[in-house]
Amino acid sequence: MATAGDLASLAGLLADETRAAMCLALLDGRAWTAGELARHAGVAPSTATEHLHRLVTGGLLVERRQGRHRYVQLADESAAQLIEDLAARLDPRPAPATGLRAATASAALRRGRTCYDHLAGRLGVAVTEAMAGAGMLDVDGGFALTPYGKRFLASTTGSDLGAGRRPLARGCLDWTERRQHLAGVAGARLCETFLARSWVTRIGSGRAVRLTPDGQVALRDLLDLDTTGL
Amino acid sequence: MATAGDLASLAGLLADETRAAMCLALLDGRAWTAGELARHAGVAPSTATEHLHRLVTGGLLVERRQGRHRYVQLADESAAQLIEDLAARLDPRPAPATGLRAATASAALRRGRTCYDHLAGRLGVAVTEAMAGAGMLDVDGGFALTPYGKRFLASTTGSDLGAGRRPLARGCLDWTERRQHLAGVAGARLCETFLARSWVTRIGSGRAVRLTPDGQVALRDLLDLDTTGL
DNA sequence: ACGACGCTTCGGCATGAACCGAACCCTGTG
DNA sequence: CACAGGGTTCGGTTCATGCCGAAGCGTCGT
The missing domain is CATH 1.10.10.10 (Winged helix-like DNA-binding domain superfamily/Winged helix DNA-binding domain)
Structure with missing residues (x-):
């Protein structure tokens, strides 16, 4: 066959x-x-x-x-999604992390990172849950951006989210947090904006990112999100 | 690693x-x-x-x-989803179908079938789009069941959709239609109900299903869906 | 109790794939 | 113009795995 x-x-x-x-x-x-x-x-x-x-x-x-x-x-994104989907099915292994250097690197990754083109780690999950709490995302009935969420993203990113073949919003389950975070066009635009405005910066050459003081202020203003414990 | x-x-x-x-x-x-x-x-x-x-x-x-x-x-469902996800990435090959027997079998499959535990094929897509048109599903902002959709499913299936680990609603892209149809808990319950009430019946021993006259009436009543052209 | 049947275990064979080192090609630099 | 350095091609080795048939072990029907 x-x-x-x-x-x-x-x-x-x-x-x-x-x-x-x-x-x-x-x-x-x-x-x-x-x-x-x-x-x-x-x-x-x-x-x-x-x-x-x-x-x-x-x-x-x-x-x-x-x-x-x-x-x-x-x-493309679907290739990334495929790999993520496979990885999400693996055992939730508690991070071997031998040695101090590896431990701090993996802690940074758990705190915040990019997952293909959107935010993941504790930061990505926190942003997603804040958006859900504010009524921008419907996570009870599936995973979709509400009309309010669309308006919020349009004004925050400064551009309209066109309707293309790629889904506007989808949940991406990452393997450190075992929680969903925002992916799809909305997640990509949001991550793009965060990086462009220096709300987050990349740590070294890897995929780990760090929230800047500006970013902390912005998240508090926009989403009423307290990121001090992150 | x-x-x-x-x-x-x-x-x-x-x-x-x-x-x-x-x-x-x-x-x-x-x-x-x-x-x-x-x-x-x-x-x-x-x-x-x-x-x-x-x-x-x-x-x-x-x-x-x-x-x-x-x-x-x-x-489990996530295993099925993994295989579906991989299959969805394959070329949209136009069904080789050599011979009459194979051709009618593949036509029946395109018309309606089960995909793990929910409805797929043209039937699955039609039901999904009718639900979206009726405001039960949000497919613009992602893929989620609206409050109205939850009430509809609860009354149609006669049971409450409990909140478990499995997502309530998700889109499943099947490879014959290249369109999303309803999967997740909601899709499974709906399919279960359709089979239990003989709105659809399995054809032979395969995964193909056929809409019964009762089912046509039910879909017209419930979703104002015309299935004569299916 | 016997045979039929479904499945499993056990060699043994054959193909494919992952790997490396050495030689080679091409690009940018002193 | 020579040289260094990234990337590729090629030959050869080794190991994994997909496959079968034959034999063995249960379960079911007669």
């Missing part, structure tokens, strides 16, 4: 530890070079090339050659 | 054509015997045993021994 074969080859893209590690790294939504991914996954550059070739031809990644570098990135 | 390995082994469960075919067959939400699955996938019984063992220990399937039969079933 053709369909079963297609499904198998799609799943096969993620069915290797090295490729899985690469995809998890790419979940930060940014472009990595082939060499960075090779070092991250702990394999030789030649091996990384083969894996990236498979992932690109499989449609999960897109590449952009620039000078002598080859940048790869997740192809 | 441990997490990458876990992700890889989870994906590895579906990264084989035979196991993929089995899982796709199990998407009808019912229990199949090991032999049925072996014949369906075209492999020897001994081979099927190995695959089922992997799928069960991997947590994707649950088994129930009964006499000399071994029944297997998808473990």
Whole structure:
């Protein structure tokens, strides 16, 4: 059967530890070079090339050659969502975190990070719940932006959320908090705005983010959200 | 990294054509015997045993021994959702359907079927869109049941939709229609009710369903939905 | 009690895939 | 113009896994 074969080859893209590690790294939504991914996954550059070739031809990644570098990135949000969905099904393992350096890094990740193109971690969950509490999100009956929520986002991000193929709002279950946070177009725009206004900044080169003092004030003003305990 | 390995082994469960075919067959939400699955996938019984063992220990399937039969079933809704999500990413292939018998079977499947535990196909999409049109579902801002929708479902199914871990309503994109239809607790209860009241009946032993005359009347009364063109 | 049947276990075979090192190509730099 | 450095190609090795058939173990029907 053709369909079963297609499904198998799609799943096969993620069915290797090295490729899985690469995809998890790419979940930060940014472009990595082939060499960075090779070092991250702990394999030789030649091996990384083969894996990236498979992932690109499989449609999960897109590449952009620039000078002598080859940048790869997740192809679209649905690719990111696929990986998130799979990861969400894994055991809620309590973060091994051996050593102080790893422990502080993982604590920063739990506090706040980007998940493809939206906010996740405790920060993402807190923002989502504040929006739900304010009547901007309906999380009881599913996961949808209310009319009030749409107006709020339009005025906060300064742009209208067009109706495209990508869902306006969806819940994304992240694996550290086991709670849903806002994803979809709304989540992406919100994250974009937070970064543009320096309400959050990236920590180093990873996917962890930190809330700035400006951001604390903004969240208090906009959503009546107290972020001191975060 | 441990997490990458876990992700890889989870994906590895579906990264084989035979196991993929089995899982796709199990998407009808019912229990199949090991032999049925072996014949369906075209492999020897001994081979099927190995695959089922992997799928069960991997947590994707649950088994129930009964006499000399071994029944297997998808473990829970999230397992079904995972497979649906993967399948939804595949190319929208225009149904090969060689031969008359296969053609009528696939036409019946497109018309109406169960997708794990809720209604899909044109029937599922039509019901979902009728509910959205009647203000029971918010599909613009995401996918959520409105208060009116909750009342409607409670009175139609005759039972309250308790708040559990499983989402009340979510959109499920099926691969024949490329449109969302109602899944989650609400979708399951609705499908259950439709079957119990004989508004739909299963065709043969597959996952295809047919709308009965009673069902046509009921859908017209409840949702003002005209199903003659289905 | 016997045979039929469904499933499982156990070799054994064959294919595929993951990996590396070495050689090579191309781009940017001193 | 040479050289360094990122990325790719290629050959070769090793290991995993998908498959079957034969034999064995239950359960069910006669």
